[in-house]
Amino acid sequence: MKGHEPGRITIGEAARLTGVSAKMIRYYESIGLLPAPIRAESGYRTYGAADLHTLRFVRRARDLGFSMEAIGDLLALWRDRSRSSAQVKAIALDHVAALRRRIAELEGMAGTLSDLAERCCGDERPDCPILDDLAERPDAGTSPRP
């Protein structure tokens, strides 16, 4: 079917051109994130320029860590000419806040753990403040003690 319906390509080519795997393209279709594409007579999915544009959009949104749900919302706004930029901004800022919360969590862990590692001599002897802490610490704070 290649080059038979003009300019429409197969899923594998779409995957190569957009950086979204063929598996994922089918998955996004199955969860309703992407519309079902036109099929060739063979049953093969065929994608046109607009579809590739959408796939790249999804790919970039994933690279920014958006959830599938948020990407669905962003796609809908993208297609909606009467959207307000405030709606888009709200989704983006929510996500930034979630990212910053997650970063703070991970920094707590990394801080605690590198404090402990610093106090561990790391030689052939068994004594180790890291294990002592895991075994004895009264409770589960992840922030480095002040």
Place this chain on the structure above:
Amino acid sequence: MKGHEPGRITIGEAARLTGVSAKMIRYYESIGLLPAPIRAESGYRTYGAADLHTLRFVRRARDLGFSMEAIGDLLALWRDRSRSSAQVKAIALDHVAALRRRIAELEGMAGTLSDLAERCCGDERPDCPILDDLAERPDAGTSPRP
């Protein structure tokens, strides 16, 4: 069976005392992270003081973001009197490095996205640099442009 084998408690009490859910205790047992506990005649799992100690260890390691696999290694070292602290420190430092890599990724996302959001006026008009970027950005870098 409570108070019948001395000092041994049920899974629900162990969960309450350690902050690890009963579901998770069974799961950890099923994947071989924890040894199978002594069963009462009824078939109920019973836990003693040493088991609680282990459960708290696991809980704290999870709070620090260690994977199950790493926790298995840490538990083995904890029980091994002939361990070297260097082994423990290596696991901890690997994890710190992984945490810092992840933090850098998330910061890249948050940075890019808050840059974009800052340039989005966020009013009732549809024009939005965030959507423009998702739709047009040449490729998927997540670092804020320098």
Place this chain on the structure above:
DNA sequence: CCTTGACCTTCCCATCATGGGAAGCCCCAC
């Protein structure tokens, strides 16, 4: 003694985004 309610057991299913793989059809080049 029997009921009630809380607790335990096992087993299965769902999440989220992704990959792996099998069985079978299709297309193109030789």
Place this chain on the structure above:
DNA sequence: GTGGGGCTTCCCATGATGGGAAGGTCAAGG
């Protein structure tokens, strides 16, 4: 017409967790 690679669908797995059903057990109270 044959071979190889690409496409289809369908099922399974991940990691760590929760939800829930069906059925056994225990302790307290009538």
